[in-house]
Amino acid sequence: RKEVEQDPGPFNVPEGATVAFNCTYSNSASQSFFWYRQDCRKEPKLLMSVYSSGNEDGRFTAQLNRASQYISLLIRDSKLSDSATYLCVVTLPSGGSYIPTFGRGTSLIVHP
Amino acid sequence: NAGVTQTPKFRILKIGQSMTLQCTQDMNHNYMYWYRQDPGMGLKLIYYSVGAGITDKGEVPNGYNVSRSTTEDFPLRLELAAPSQTSVYFCASSVDTPRETQYFGPGTRLLVL
Numbered sequence: 691r692k693e694v695e696q697d698p699g700p701f702n703v704p705e706g707a708t709v710a711f712n713c714t715y716s717n718s719a720s721q722s723f724f725w726y727r728q729d730c731r732k733e734p735k736l737l738m739s740v741y742s743s744g745n746e747d748g749r750f751t752a753q754l755n756r757a758s759q760y761i762s763l764l765i766r767d768s769k770l771s772d773s774a775t776y777l778c779v780v781t782l783p784s785g786g787s788y789i790p791t792f793g794r795g796t797s798l799i800v801h802p
Numbered sequence: 803n804a805g806v807t808q809t810p811k812f813r814i815l816k817i818g819q820s821m822t823l824q825c826t827q828d829m830n831h832n833y834m835y836w837y838r839q840d841p842g843m844g845l846k847l848i849y850y851s852v853g854a855g856i857t858d859k860g861e862v863p864n865g866y867n868v869s870r871s872t873t874e875d876f877p878l879r880l881e882l883a884a885p886s887q888t889s890v891y892f893c894a895s896s897v898d899t900p901r902e903t904q905y906f907g908p909g910t911r912l913l914v915l
Contacts, residue, residue: 698842722901733892733906734845777844781900787852789860790835790900792844 693717694780696793703800707768711796713778714760721788723754723761724779728795734777737763768800804828808893808907815883815914823878823910825893833896834876835860835904836868838889845892850900851876883914 696713703709723740738745740752740761751764761780765772778793809824827834832853837845837860847860851870865887867879876895880887891910896902 694844696844724903733908734904735906736903739903779904785858787858788900789847789850790904791847791861792837794842794844 693782694778694791694793696778696796698794698796700797700799703768705768705770705800705802708766709768709798710762710764711776712760712762713793715780717782718759719783720780722781725752725763726777726779728775728777770800773798773800806893806895806905806907808910810910812911817883817914819883820881823891825876825907826874827895829895830873831895831897833899835894836878837892839892840889885914888912888914
């Protein structure tokens with residue numbers, strides 16, 4: 691089982707739709723959680739951190755479910771500019787430290 | 803602030819050649835990372851560093867070497883290039899620990915023929 695798993699998609703949605711992605715992780719000792727956005731042929735950029743109580747930033751809402759070991763990202767009122775790959779990142783314990791581990795990403799295509 | 807810069811942007815290598823990918827950050831971050839990203843895949847950690855003089859292996863270190871003589875610079879060395887090392891390489895840094903936001907450079911596209 692992979693340590694961090696995401697459905698690669700693509701998710702193809704119309705403008706204005708609500709779309710949700712999940713990301714599961716295998717190690718219950720995982721400590722920190724993030725969603726990054728990556729545009730085609732560009733570097734990843736932080737979209738938002740994910741906190742235990744859940745957090746919201748405009749149209750984006752992130753949730754953490756430690757019991758079921760997954761995080762989620764909800765995008766409301768999708769825009770054309772939301773088209774990108776969304777990468778889940780989990781910090782996993784490794785030899786006394788924590789190292790970031792990426793999922794393979796979920797592709798989102800928002801069409802007119 | 804320039805953030806994280808990487809050179810070169812693109813390089814073609816022949817099998818068996820060597821090269822160094824350069825990475826510099828001007829944010830005084832302690833942690834630095836090297837990743838590779840193959841088509842359609844997530845990023846895989848090659849090496850990371852928690853500060854000058856300290857480096858450690860990530861998930862896929864074979865075929866690579868790193869050094870960290872200063873806070874700013876974290877070069878990645880390929881000694882004997884192989885076709886399997888064809889990939890996009892990203893350098894990143896974070897303030898203190900991996901629990902902090904990572905800032906990425908624009909990447910180096912490497913083709914080994």
